[in-house]
Amino acid sequence: MLLTTTVNYADLYLVPSKLQIATLTVAYLCVAIFLLFSSSLLILPIALILCEKLYDEYLNSAIYSYRLQGRFRLSSVGDIYYQQQRGVVTYARPLTRWLIIFKVQGLSYRWLIVWRDSCAEPHYRHIKMFIYLHLSPR
Structure with a gap:
């Protein structure tokens, strides 16, 4: 008989996303060209x-995206540990195949x-499958 184990947490390290910075750059550049x-x-x-003002907002968004890095641990009950803080996930959803969003209470x-x-x-x-198995409403 084979023993089956399940993992009740997802643990990974996040780095700044080049895709997010490129998306922000293209979006803000298109709006600026449209305005002009x-x-x-x-x-x-x-x-x-x-x-x-749009350029200032772009810089703030880029700084925010660069600050989104560090150890990320998500438990099966929705507890999240991120940048040495603990919070609770209230909403988790893969929006597209390129990004997943989490709404969290208790973090900065x-x-x-x-x-x-x-x-x-x-x-x-792994994190996409984990969200599907543990955090998606059924």
């Missing part, structure tokens, strides 16, 4: 000010985003 080309000469100063981060290139490929597949 859709404005007339009278509204151009306002569009330039909005582009400057309210939303955690795990991109496909944030961790090793086997770890990413």
